[in-house]
Amino acid sequence: MPESKPATPDVAPVARPVGRRGLVTVLVVAAVVTVLDQLxxxxxxxxxxxxxxxxxxxxxxxxxxISNPGAALSIATGMTWVLTVIAVVVVVVVIRTARQLGSRSWALTLGLLLGGAVGNLIDRMVREPGPLRGEVVDFIAYGSWFIGNVADIAIVVAAGLAMVLVARGIRLDGGREGAARADA
Known part of the structure; x- marks a missing residue:
């Protein structure tokens, strides 16, 4: 009588976290974006x-x-302190998430997001009219639609990459959604 193999559950394999390398990648990308933005x-x-x-x-x-007291497209003008708090929350969440990354693509994506958030957060902290109320420096004019900066570009690219990664089923841990079902 032939031996039967044990049944394997129908779940995607869990990728091993990259660990410190994921966090280091996020921080290096964020630092490059932040420095480029500020320069x-x-x-x-x-x-x-x-x-x-x-x-x-x-x-x-x-x-x-221009000096932008609001968010993208000058939305939320007069609520700079709220935007500052949101940026701080984004920074904390990205850093906490980066410790468990197993995907280089997600590390790049989160690094771009973190760098963009920090670049604009620096403006909110050090520019006039004062801490937590500072206006963001924007200077890249896209037609007559809006004016942005390097931090904004990084945030938009990060959002686009995140959509692609989610659409492709790539999880933060590097595994793929439905990989086990495709193998079955």
Missing amino acids: TKAWALAALDPGVRRPVLGRWLGLQL
């Missing part, structure tokens, strides 16, 4: 006149220095 903001403050648009690609892309 470009310093350049914009030194080189651009407030409100004066300099075309880069005709009317589609330009440079225009």
Whole structure:
């Protein structure tokens, strides 16, 4: 009589967390984004006149220095302290989550998100009119739609990557949703 193999449960295999490497990747990407964001903001403050648009690609892309007291698209103007609290919560959640990552793609994604959040959080802490109420420096003008900065670009790219990773079923631990069902 042939031996029967034990049945395996219908669950996706659990990937081993990358551990410190995941956290280090998140922190390195975040540091690069934050430094790049702050350097470009310093350049914009030194080189651009407030409100004066300099075309880069005709009317589609330009440079225009503004101080943004709100969130994206100047939403929540006058609620800067709330945006500061939200940014701090994002920073804490990303750092806590990064300790358990098993996916390099998620490490890159969370690093971009963390760097963008920290870049704009620095502005909220150190720029006028004062701590927790500081206005974010924006200078990249996208047509007549909105004006942003490097931190904003990192946040938008992170959101796009997160959507792709979720759509592909890639979990934070590096495993894939439904991988066991596909193998069966």
